[in-house]
Amino acid sequence: MPTFKALRVHQSPLGPTASLESISLAPLSAGSVRVRVAYSGLNYKDALAITGRGAIMRGYPRVAGIDLSGVVEASEDPAFQPGDRVLATGAGLGEWLDGGLAEYANLPADALVPLPSGLTLREAMALGTAGFTAALALRRLLENHQVPAQGPIAVTGASGGVGSIVLVLLKQAGFHTAAITGKPEAAPQLGELGADEVLDRAQLDLGSKPLEKAVWGGAVDNLGGEVLTYLTRTVKPWGNIACIGLAHSAALNTTVMPLILRGVSLLGIHSVQVPRDWRLALWQQLAGPWRPQRIEERIVRDIIDLEQVPQAARELIAGQARGRYVVRLAGEI
Ligand SMILES: NC(=O)c1ccc[n+]([C@@H]2O[C@H](COP(=O)([O-])OP(=O)(O)OC[C@H]3O[C@@H](n4cnc5c(N)ncnc54)[C@H](OP(=O)(O)O)[C@@H]3O)[C@@H](O)[C@H]2O)c1
Structure with missing residues (x-):
């Protein structure tokens, strides 16, 4: 069975602990979509989950990462076709669903938003949750x-x-x-x-x-x-x-x-479970009239690899955040 790289959190006697692992690609169920992840991001909530400082995940082991952008590789839902560019923020990723700090994610179709024209996959994650x-x-x-x-x-x-x-x-x-x-x-x-x-x-x-x-x-x-x-x-x-x-x-x-x-x-303000029409409309706003000028130059602190995420998460918990970390998985696809 094919495997992929993921930052996964396990429950241990010392509390939740994160490790970089190779895990198997599960078959898609009805209504699900497989996304090849291009980029993810790092939020305070991810930092809580990865460092074990907060009880973010509902069930273990769980792939971390509340955000992703990427390209649909396979779909068991008519709303998405292979090749579609998508993003996901909140919607259960990294909490009750396996999240975006991984090379692949199988997600319910309603967790995904079509990437609005006007944003690249990387800009979508510069914004993220x-x-x-x-x-x-x-x-x-x-x-x-x-x-x-x-x-x-x-x-x-x-x-x-x-x-x-x-x-x-x-x-x-x-x-x-x-x-x-x-x-x-x-x-x-x-x-x-x-x-x-x-x-x-x-x-x-x-x-x-x-x-x-x-x-x-x-x-x-x-x-x-x-x-x-x-x-x-x-x-x-x-x-x-x-x-x-x-x-x-x-x-x-x-x-x-x-x-x-x-x-x-x-x-x-609650960004995880948001009515779908609000979610779609807000992403259109962010890609259109509210699009931050010079998004990457002004907002992105650094683009890091999966291996660098645990250290970056510790920085966020220490209050040392400055702007956003974008996490590169496949990169531009
Ligand atoms: N309601 C929602 O749906 C939602 C969505 C996203 C985030 N959040 C929450 O919003 C907060 C900010 O998220 P974020 O992703 O922007 O976090 P972040 O990138 O880590 O930034 C947090 C900022 O808070 C300040 N801060 C002050 N005291 C701190 C402390 N004891 N520990 C850490 N940071 C401290 C720091 O800014 P200064 O040094 O400039 O003061 C730090 O840069 C978090 O609590 C997060 O859980 C909620």
Whole structure:
């Protein structure tokens, strides 16, 4: 039986551990599609799964990687034909389905999105879940009436994958942005992404009252915990906070005051199980009107091979992310 290379996570007495393995290609079941993977990417969630720091996977052993782009090699679903270019982000990859950090993936057809014209396979993974999530956050802000005149949008975890792309998309949409970062030395790169101002997270006065002086038109938060609490205290009336991540903490200690005295909205952002029509529409946006200019130059930190993924994952867990790692499998096909 033919085999292929994959980064697979096993459960062990020491917790989940990842290893590079050669595994057998399983036959396709009805409704499934085999993709030859061109590129994958590395997200914070992948880093949690690969380092064993987070219980991301439902069942072991499981191939890691929540994202992939590639070419259909065989299909048992009429929606896809051999040779079709596709991408997948979230949708269960690397959680309850084998994921994209592998040379091949057998996936249910509804996990796949046809690669929109306007994006290459590599650009799709420069964006990946991070780009899709950033676009979902922008969509929800706009749907809830966020406009540039309300004031600057604070973006936390700004140097990471999601934060970087959020800065680009907000700037392109006409918003004034403030990057809140643990890496003030990255100010030039954050400015290049679209940050109008850069604030050192360590220097922020987080306040303590339910309502502090309102300074932000809205916010996009990747951190959770005390920084998210600070944002709830300081967003202006009718502003929105898109709540994306927990890179700092899963906690949220706040009061109803910002909601009932300022009309602030906390918008939940969930990129895994997304209505299919939203998913298709957002990828069209990302490939079209919202396409980040100079995607690779501005967003991609490096293109790495499968062997380099565990080390890169440790960096992300240590908060050292800068932009996105793209992982090369077959490369351009
Ligand atoms: N809701 C969803 O569907 C969804 C989708 C994608 C990602 N997420 C979540 O969003 C967050 C960001 O994801 P990502 O892929 O952009 O991650 P990433 O590339 O690893 O970036 C995370 C950034 O957060 C900041 N950070 C602050 N404290 C940190 C800490 N203790 N550990 C790690 N990072 C820390 C760092 O930026 P600074 O140094 O600039 O502060 C870091 O660059 C993660 O929590 C992830 O799980 C959620």
